[in-house]
Amino acid sequence: MAQSKKTRFYIRTVILAILVVAIIGTIYVNVTKEKNAVLAVGDQAPDFQLVDMDGNVQRLSDYKGQGVFLNFWGTWCKPCAKEMPYIDKQYQVFKDQGVQTIAVNIAESDFKVNSYTKQYGMTFPVVIDRQKNVMERYNIGPLPTTFLVDPDGKIIRIIQGEMTEQDVANFMEEIKPS
Template sequence: MKKKKRLVMRSIILVIMLAAIVYTLYANFTKETRGEMAVGEQAPDFILSDMDGNEHRLSDYRGQGVFLNFWGTWCKPCEREMPYMNNQYEVYKDQGVEILAVNVGEPEFVINKFIQKHGLNFPILKDTNKEVLNLYGVTPLPTTMLIDPEGKITAIETGELSEAKIKGMMESIKPQ
């Protein structure tokens, strides 16, 4: 009886390990079809809702610079750069630069608590099913993409940003 149970457990573990290997291979070989944007490419259009239920379509921001940030509440570097983003949003929002901060797959309650804790004023969009994350091929969080007024990606930055870096990035996509 013990040998049979052990055999069943080993078989289950083996099947799980094989499934993980197959998934990893699949994910790596289909990476190109899932996205992975490059500087100079046109930013793919998307529609996401903000915390008030308003829809934001990326193409509606044509003519403005867009600071597109992918983040999560659990991500400490994301949390540290949010106040800097908020400060620079206050400076650049009337100069034709918009921040769209895309939260990746978290419940509204958690996102709202985070927004209140940090007093964030810029649009927080919900990518509940991680569709936009996959469309853009984003892997590490935070990742920020700069989109110029013509809709082209001008920079892709991964990792935590300083306030000086954010200011320079916003300046670079400000409409002339």
């Protein structure tokens, strides 16, 4: 009888353990799935590849070892228009210190993007995310959204909304390789 009691204890423990592990595992995966989809500070910046307005392939992983100032924008977005000249000015300052700037336009026309870059005199690479898959991967909500990617390819800051020129300078300083 004592033997069977011991057996029962082990059987119950094993069954409960399996059930609890399976359920907690499922809940953990389900609850964190949403959060994984949304990129967070500390995550590796997902690699992407798009062709810029000059026809050059821009691939994020090619800039390993450099900081990348990754700005998502649209021509119709007013705060984007405000910060664009600041970004361009700071790009000129930081480009020789290992900070690259890439501006990702969300699926607008070549015409509109060209006229805009000309109007604002943007000198850094501008790419168009035509199929919106980079936007989806980076979970872009409102524009502008800027990702600061450090030389190791890690996201160290996500900025939603407009930046002042001082902000832009400080952020570029943050991702400067040491």
